[in-house]
Amino acid sequence: MIATVTLNTSVDRRYNVSEIKKNTVQRTNDYQATAGGKGINVSRVIKLLDQELLAMGFIGGFSGNFIFNELEKSNIKSDFTRIKAATRTCLNIIDENNDSIEILENGPKITEAEKRRFLDNFESKIKEFEVITISGSLPAGLENDFYQKIIQIAKMKNKAVILDTSGKALIAGLKAGPDIIKPNKNEIEALIGSSIDNEKDFLKAGKKIQSMGAKDIALTLGENGMYYLTEDILYKVEIPKVDTANVTGSGDSVTAGLAVAITEKMNIEKMLKFANACGVANAVDKKTGYINQKKVEKYFKKIKVSKI
Ligand SMILES: Nc1ncnc2c1ncn2[C@@H]1O[C@H](COP(=O)(O)OP(=O)(O)OP(=O)(O)O)[C@@H](O)[C@H]1O
Numbered sequence: 001m002i003a004t005v006t007l008n009t010s011v012d013r014r015y016n017v018s019e020i021k022k023n024t025v026q027r028t029n030d031y032q033a034t035a036g037g038k039g040i041n042v043s044r045v046i047k048l049l050d051q052e053l054l055a056m057g058f059i060g061g062f063s064g065n066f067i068f069n070e071l072e073k074s075n076i077k078s079d080f081t082r083i084k085a086a087t088r089t090c091l092n093i094i095d096e097n098n099d100s101i102e103i104l105e106n107g108p109k110i111t112e113a114e115k116r117r118f119l120d121n122f123e124s125k126i127k128e129f130e131v132i133t134i135s136g137s138l139p140a141g142l143e144n145d146f147y148q149k150i151i152q153i154a155k156m157k158n159k160a161v162i163l164d165t166s167g168k169a170l171i172a173g174l175k176a177g178p179d180i181i182k183p184n185k186n187e188i189e190a191l192i193g194s195s196i197d198n199e200k201d202f203l204k205a206g207k208k209i210q211s212m213g214a215k216d217i218a219l220t221l222g223e224n225g226m227y228y229l230t231e232d233i234l235y236k237v238e239i240p241k242v243d244t245a246n247v248t249g250s251g252d253s254v255t256a257g258l259a260v261a262i263t264e265k266m267n268i269e270k271m272l273k274f275a276n277a278c279g280v281a282n283a284v285d286k287k288t289g290y291i292n293q294k295k296v297e298k299y300f301k302k303i304k305v306s307k308i
């Protein structure tokens, strides 16, 4: 079974407007609230790919109940740690040209007792999991090494870990040796402090990040596909040009695809095609963190993976 860890869950609110304007009231009928936070998107996509999973993390307040109920409706098993503070809300406002503004709340304060309850519960369940995905920012009150602690628990039992986070949480998480990290361009540039403009730049950055503890690095590049670096091989993944509807959650769909690929023991080239097909399928759909299996199959056939 796959476990998804979302410590900073969120009610994601999408608003589509004709034009994003300042200093005026805008009304719309085209809006939606979804259960979100990166790992919740990962959970939904894993479920849409027909894999068994357990969603873990923190939820609190009405917004936390919303997330719990939405997962129940989708038949996604969850085992959240309830917190006193309320789960956050994140906004995504999209105009007719698909330009968007995202406003992300930092998230609730987690207490010492809540932290302990989560870690104890995670540790008690670890033997049930084959792959663990860990996604998103850390809510307030959690130290930067919290993901590191979770990964250490997983690696003690030889479980595969995919980590998708940024900044100090990523730097600390690397120390515990995640099997795959999934940064996007901004995240990897922030991590190494220089820009990545070509394969050579990525190879240099990737080797440095591997020396910090990561095994494989999946660098997602939006419409430009992905680079994937293992211990000794750099792969380039080329994806088809598509008309996008909402790219939010595409990275999470890639994480879901990677987790499913590991569970199904796909070879690396198939895994890269499959994960990117999930990313593209999410990008063409209006819903956040959502894929249609038929579209995944369609894009899978159009994706090219080459060794560099
Ligand atoms: N405009 C696009 N057209 C086609 N495919 C896309 C597009 N944007 C993203 N994808 C697919 O999704 C993958 C992940 O995208 P991206 O690099 O934007 O991730 P991300 O920034 O982590 O996303 P998010 O944080 O919103 O989940 C890409 O590698 C690609 O396969």
Ligand SMILES: O=P(O)(O)OC[C@@]1(O)O[C@H](CO)[C@@H](O)[C@@H]1O
Pocket: 008, 010, 012, 036, 037, 038, 041, 090, 104, 135, 136, 137, 138, 248, 249, 250, 251, 252, 288, 289
């Ligand atoms: O604050 P985080 O956890 O980094 O990001 C949260 C978030 O922007 O990521 C998802 C897209 O990947 C959205 O559904 C969600 O609201």
